[in-house]
Amino acid sequence: MLVLGSICFNCLGALLVENFLKAKGELYEQKAQLLLGEVVVNSILVFVGPLFITDLEVRAMNSPWQRGFFSGWDGRVLVCAILWIPAGWTATMLVKRCSNLLKTLAQAFSSVLTYVFSVVPLSSGPRTWAHFVTMLGPPLTPEPVSSPVVLLAISVMISALTFGADRREPKISNRRHTDHQEVPEKWKVDSSYLQVRPRSRQISESSGR
Incomplete structure (x- = not known):
């Protein structure tokens, strides 16, 4: 049941995050909003979660109020944090673009x-x-x-x-090839990955031209 619940919540979270990132807004603003939400939820879990443990010994082992917030931190935490920052940003940019x-x-x-x-x-x-x-x-x-x-x-x-994988679409050239050689093809981004601009912005650009 835990595995099935994890799969369901991960799928739902993935759909909601992609819908959020595809909306209008700058990437750094959206990333900051997501991280702020993570910080709030994790802070509640760290500081409030142990208060619901009835066993006093187990509560003392897990509560940051008693064992200290930085208990167990070492160089591995710093290395993981340094590596997770670019990993999180690249994953967010991949969702935003694709x-x-x-x-x-x-x-x-x-x-x-x-x-x-x-x-x-x-x-x-x-x-x-x-x-x-x-x-x-x-x-x-x-x-x-x-x-x-x-x-x-x-x-x-x-x-x-x-x-x-990108689809290859032939590029038609207006020039005539006397040697009857095939027109070279270029790789293009799949249409499903192209970001659609708002209609109001397209209308304003067309009217400006």
Whole structure:
């Protein structure tokens, strides 16, 4: 039930976020509004959520009022924050320009790469990478290789590579080609990804011309 509920809420949230980002407005303003909402919700969960725990010991372990807000913070939190900032912005720009489905496929592709990296032991990689990872904490145990997971990973990678491929449309030239060569084709963005301007703006531009 938790998995099904998570799927339903994620799908609903994806549709609402895409509808919000496709609306009129600058990207940085919309991103700031989304992050402000996340900060408010997360603050309520962090500070108010532990108050509903009846067990005093468990409440003391989870309440920032008793153990401190920055308890457990280290260099890994800073590294994750530095990496998550560009990851969040690129995902938002992808939804703004294209669609949430393409963003989900791109994230699924990254999950596949994460699984591939987790299967290979850390000792098999470069020493510089192994030293950097061990600086942040002990290395994780390699994940077991599973045939269904490998097949699912391959299907996800194929979907991510094929979905959203640009359609090629021939460009008709007014000049006559005496050598009867074919007109070269150019890759164009799919029409479903083109942002439609408001009708009022189109009318004003046409009247100005």
